[in-house]
Amino acid sequence: MSLGSQPVSNFYGPQSHSRALHLKSLASKAKRSVIPYVLKDLLNGPSLKWKVFQKQEEALQFSKTAKGGLMTFAFESQDRNGRLFLSAHPRVFWHYDVQRPASERSTYEIVTEHAVCKLYADLEFDKNANPSVDGTKLVDEFVNIVRGGLRRFWNVDCPLERILNLDSSNESKFSRHLIFDTNFTNNYHVGAFLKFLFSEPDALGKMAVVGTKGNRASFCDLSVYSKNRHFRLFRSTKKGKNSPFVVSDDCRFPQSTESDVFLFSLITNTTEGRVLEWKGEILKSDRSGPKICVQNVLPARVSPFPILDDHINKIVSPGRIFSSAYFPASRIIVFSIVGNRYCGNIGRQHKSNNVKYIVDLDRYEIYQKCFDYDCKDYRSPPTMLPSEIIFQIEDGSDLFVDCSGALGVFELIDEAGSDAFGTFECDSNPSNADRSGTELGKFPSFGLADDAFENVDY
Incomplete structure (x- = not known):
């Protein structure tokens, strides 16, 4: 049987x-x-x-x-x-x-480590501890500071109509999720950018609220940029409660179907396009002393597939991978290259603009594009990845997965x-x-x- x-x-x-x-x-x-x-x-x-x-x-x-x-x-x-x-x-x-x-x-989205993601924020404070705080005005102030930072560092403008504002507030807690239509290399870079912005004295003071124990707290939860973070979904509530995330009354995001709102709200549901990378220092608080500057706190610029990193580095040698951007929704990895600017469209090295290599994980193909405006529509003929690389990707043995620091691996009652x-x-x-x-x-x-x-x- x-x-x-x-x-x-x-x-x-x-x-x-x-x-x-x-x-x-x-x-x-x-x-x-x-x-x-x-x-x-x-x-x-x-x-x-x-x-x-x-x-x-x-x-x-x-x-x-x-x-x-x-x-x-x-x-x-x-x-x-x-x-x-x-x-x-x-x-x-x-x-x-x-x-x-x-x-x-x-239900929660798992913000996959190393995946390109939208700029997102978790904003909250205890209403009883902050009776005079106007949450809506504080959200507006937060948005103004972040939009100013995007213009300041990358000359990027994210209009209010491209910011989804979700509300899960109740009688005792003010709670918002903001999702910006702006892509970052991964959520570590989002966290580094926001930590820098809100460590500056003016912004730090504006975002200060009173915690539940009477302590000084931040309106923006800066702990949500960790490995494989669980981020509560649109129309979802915490277990045992009745406070689902809905579109806030002051949201300027175009009112479309709930399905469209849900798809946009997904942090890692991104499409290929400009990806911002934070390269600055981060101010990190030391409880025993003053604030100190910490360099190189971001993780290594790797893709989720180390065997692909090795293969690309061999192809572009003597150049190398500068950074990679993983788009899980479309199963695309974009590798930015330094030290080798050869472009198939002009048959020589570019004088100033770098090139990039794209790997399609559904078709197991690789092709070259570049950042030069004159070559923006060029895409080299695709070539297949070597069979041994395809085997390891399909087998899953080459995946770089690190769940430490996540909410955990839950074993169930037998x-x-x-x-x-x-x-x-x-x-x-x-x-x-x-x-x-x-x-x-x-x-x-x-x-x-x-x-x-x-x-x-x-």
Whole structure:
């Protein structure tokens, strides 16, 4: 008898039978109420892959190696402790997440380490400790300071209409998320930029609020720029609370569909374009003394695929990689090169402008472009990556994944269904059956055991 054909009680043990029956009941109810995602464009539509994992690292690895622009999310189940991790296309994720009861949408984007990301900020203060503070005016002041910094350092103007302002305030807490239509190399660079801006005396004073313990605190939470940070989503609430993020009344962002708002709100859902890199010093507070200047605090400029870094460096030698920008939504890595300005369009070295190499991880192709305005439309003929590099990328063995400092890898209580999660387009490799589960007929689950769906008549 195959594993998949065994009764649920044999697989999980007789003590789990009642739990399995409960899951089947939930699945039967869900299939009557959930509207499945239907692809309107079979060739260009989003990937329907959907996998739930116990461990964050496994979900991150799957999203990086799977084709189709998958992103990694975290969510909290109402009847479990800790978070589960989900790999899915953002459009498909939104389609199913928005159908869940509002009180159960406790979902987060994982801001992937090393990924190009939008400038984002978490603004909050305790209302009881700051009765005279006007939160809306403080948000306006924050936006003015950040926009001024963008113009000052990069000559970039981010209009108010391209800043999404989300509100999750309640009676006791003022809470906003701001997402700017401006790309940075990764969230370390966003944090470094904002830490510098708000370490300057004038801005530091304007952003000061009173903490819950009567201490001096910052209106802008500068701790949200860490490795694989979990950032709460639009229309999502903290577990056990009823304060979802909605578009604020003072937001100038064009009112479009909620789906469009959600897609824009995703920090790492970016497209290829100008990417800002912070190169300045950072003022770091030392509790035992005055503020000191710290140089070189940013991580090394690497891509998530070290084997690609080595390959590009060999191609451009005697030049080298100066920086890389990883766009997870489009599965593109852009390598900026120094020391070698050869451009295929003019057949020689550029005199002043550098070149860049782009790797398409879906097609496993590499091509050259450059920063010279006269060559802005040029793209060299693509070449395939070597087979050994393709193998390692597909295998996932070359991924640079570091989950230290994240919210953690959550192990679940050993119960029926705790080690078998829903999959919408399952892995065809039989050796992964215990991880990927079974294929569903119409829609994915949010943490329900796969066995709960076996006998459901779709």
